[in-house]
Amino acid sequence: MTQPPPSQSPQSQPPESQRSSTPVALVTGGSSGIGEQTASRLRKAGFEVYAVARRVDRMAALEGEGVTTFAMDVTDDASMVAGVDRIIAERGRLDVLVNNAGYGSYGAVEDVPIEEARRQFEVNVFGLARLTQLVTPHMRRQASGRIINISSIGGKFYEPLGAWYHATKFAVEGFSDSLRVELSPFGIDVVLVEPGPIRTEWNEISRESLTETSRGGAYEEMAGNVRQVLGRADTSRLMSSPPSVVARKIVKAATAGNPRARYPVGRNAGTILRARRLLPDRAFDAVVKRMYLP
Template sequence: MTERVALVTGGSSGIGEATARGLVGAGFTTYAVARRTDRLAPLDADGIRTFAMDVTDDASMAAGIERIVGEHGRIDVLVNNAGYGSYGAVEDVPIDEARRQFEVNVFGLARLVQLVTPHMRAQGSGRIINISSIGGKFYEPLGAWYHATKFAVEGFSDSLRLELAPFGIDVVIIEPGPIRTEWNSISRDSLVETSRGGAYEERAERVRGVMERGDGPTMSGPDVVARKIVKAATTRRPKARYPVGRGAGSIVLARRLLPDGVMDAAIGRVYK
């Protein structure tokens, strides 16, 4: 059997770490990359190959893909998982931070697609799995920049799927709901810090409270998402998108069926 090679970005924790373990368990030669190599060390013991990659640094990404292809002659699966949530009112979030949010969540993802596509096209097969979010389908107050990046990932991936299909390359979107990862605390902290002392400070505390209440045992763990990613990587005919995690399917369905005014009212009640 031909060796199958996979790359997972944002592999140092959460969904990325669980996905790397799942893919190596499924028989892939698996690379997990992140900016902080010290946090990748536990994966080495499980046969996962690790090295540093910064998805905001073009040279870092190009060197990483060159290394993988140089060692194996191919790359079969790219899991674009690196990303974070930057919250705060549009008025308050510095435009440089908004640009960084897009650099990490959208342009880093897109650049890796550019780098792997020629290799997948040459081998006549490949699978690009982009980690979006239910946040790419609905919205919430003080989350405009984050949601904008995930809406962008959705549109980018849908167009890319049609673009690459003639070359035997599948494009899959994963849409996690609320998942227990570091993402939650990082997002809450950025929200409170950005809003401190401003017109949105009180509302930011309310939004933080809603986010915090949702961060508990009722949330799905990253392993749930990882299993769906492994399925998307290995099934013969993957779906275009997979909502995953407790409540994700219901939220996506509600957004599809409810008029904007009703959806606005429902979200407004949650965040008061």
């Protein structure tokens, strides 16, 4: 099905005199964790911030900090078009897009319903891509802008029973690398932020999906082992970091004069990525098996 074109209606452009002189940022997935922390820190850094999510009631604290919040579903095209139109109508500009909305759904490829696999791609990849389509014309007219895509170290390595999630993050990595070169002539930066294990509700959602899809099946024992490893992100401060660490890195990426292409962030993120880069596939397979399949 063909997507509608990006919204570029002239009536959404306010007169030059009404355009904000303050940089404007849009953060998706703003109702908790990394998104909530990022919206708060960008506001403190001097941005006019719009935080969006499906659960508006959970963003009341951000409203109290001066962040504008409203509902947006990144699987609903009309919701995204209306949201970008609103920001341009109110501010006349959009300087930073933080594509943070996403989730992890785990389970064996054999067991995960294909509808759930498609939904994970809709949220983690196509929602991100569609918002990018919508904001790019405005950034191109400004001859400036920054698109920050929240990927994961999971876009560079792999886990058993995480194939669908890792596939979405590998896709975000490739999409962003191509987009970075594509948009550079127009003054638009594209940045990847790659968190390692972070203590957020993402962990609980991934473990619940893993348990549910594997119960009573051929992968149930394997799922128990993988669940234990995933659970350590919530229980061990030596293995994981709080979402504030990622939020600080996102603000750095948003404000740097010449941002890096990618920012690994969080405890053990750099170590895992270096190991993946240096080890042959079979050797890295052995490490993964030792961690997840004792």
